Amino acid sequence: MALSIRWNVKSVFRFIHKSNFHRRLFKAGKATASTSRSKGLVFSGIQPTGIPHLGNYLGALESWVALQDEYSTVMYSIVDLHSITQPQDPQVLRDNIMDMAASLLACGIDPTRSILFQQSQVSEHAELSWILGCLTSMPRLRHLPQWKMKSKQKNEGSVGLYTYPVLQAADILLYKSTHVPVGEDQIQHLELAQDLARIFNNQYGEIFPEPRALLSGTRKVKSLRDPSSKMSKSDPQRFSAVFLNDTPDDIALKIRRAVTDFTSEVTYEPDTRPGVSNLVSMHAAVSGQTVEGVIRLAEGMDTGQYKNMVAEAIIKKLQPIRLEIQRLRADQGYLESLLAQGAEKARSLAAPVMKEVRKLVGFY
Missing domain, CATH: 1.10.240.10 (Tyrosyl-Transfer RNA Synthetase)
Structure with missing residues (x-):
């Protein structure tokens, strides 16, 4: 009997999550029918660096939630492949992935209106990145501002850090994305994706649309301790940032x-x-x-x-x-299941695109 009771409690807990409970923060009836949304595919990614801060929420996540009502297909990826361009403790990374998944859901990312998935679970990202990397020149990557900044901090940095803008481009093009929500500091990386779409199309045949930027109109949130800099997780000052799980x-x-x-x-x-x-x-x-x-x-x-x-x-x-x-993090099994379902949906979109790419490149 005790086992049965525990199983029933667990079932109720999962049912609460799988129902609309975690979207109780938003007004009833906010979602619109998919037929009234703009055609196109929106893609964006976020690194699993733990719980987001207020700047992340106001600068990106709030607009991500709104985009679910505006476009027919919306995809959000926890880009863990990108995260290992910096040294990571494996267990901390696993925890950060779950923290980010819980945070996105708590902010209003809805798996019934968008696809939420873990990047490394869709191997086509890495495969397309290699193909696009073979179409990218070293000077093109060397001039991107993020490489200049981060390589100085890391004494030139790794090959992964150098080429991660190509992986970003692959993330976007893999799903034939039409729109990408970005901040002003990411415009040059989106331009690389646009350039690679043109290069591939010219060399092998028309396949990729050139993705357009969706610039956020939200003001940048500055550090509470140094208002000349933006709010950042890497800021060593304890009181510089407000996090979504702060009491x-x-x-x-x-x-x-x-x-x-x-x-x-x-x-x-x-x-x-x-x-x-x-x-x-x-x-x-x-x-x-x-x-x-x-x-x-x-x-x-x-x-x-x-x-x-x-x-x-x-x-x-x-x-x-x-x-x-807190509620979502208490049921890691639910989060893992949701991410697995999201990865399956993402693979179903990525696989036919990669099949087409392989054929155009000449792999078969």
């Missing part, structure tokens, strides 16, 4: 310690008052208001009082996401 107390403390200046009035002047302006920008983004609107709300407050208002708004936005991450 309300953590968030309140980090916002209280955010760098501002000696002027007490709350204004939005990014060039001369970057710290306060960063708080205003975050406040506007998490509350769905305009910058002008939150400035009016802060009228008569000093920056210390205003920080309390900003913290409350961020806590209100992130608390349900934090709780859902």
Whole structure:
């Protein structure tokens, strides 16, 4: 009897996840019928670096959720092949993959409206990357800004770090993607994918569309300790970033310690008052208001009082996401099953494209 009871509890838990429970954060009826969505395929990837921070959410993930209602096919990949361009502890990497999967679901990525999968589970990514690498010149990769920056940090870096933009291009082209949500700092990498689509098409035959950029209009979130830099997971300063799983107390403390200046009035002047302006920008983004609107709300407050208002708004936005991450992480079997199903769907799209590519290249 005890075994039976445990099995039934587990079944209920899985049912809750597989139902619409993890999407309770969003308004009923938000999803539109697939026939009303724009035709095209959206692809984007995110490295499994653990729980995302507020900058990741406002800069990318929030728009990823919205794209599920706008396009007929949307694919999001946890790009673990990219992550090993830097040294990784295998167990930490496994945990980070699960953390990222739980975070994406908690933010609103819906497996019934998009395909969520782990990149390494679809071997066609690596195969197409090799083929495209044979069409890419070394000077073309050498001039990409990320290589210049990261190779200096790593004393030239690895071959994988040098060629990972080709893998990025393969990620996109493998599914004949038409649109890619990117930040401004990724435009040059998308241009490489566009160039490789043209090169392959000219050399072997028309197969790949040239993917178009979907630029996010969200303001960049800056570090709470250094508002001249963007919020980053790699920042060694503990209070520089707000993470999606931070407790309300953590968030309140980090916002209280955010760098501002000696002027007490709350204004939005990014060039001369970057710290306060960063708080205003975050406040506007998490509350769905305009910058002008939150400035009016802060009228008569000093920056210390205003920080309390900003913290409350961020806590209100992130608390349900934090709780859902905890709930999802408690059932790793569910996450693994969901990623396996996503990989199967991704392979069903990748396999016929690679079959066509192999034939055009002359492998058979």
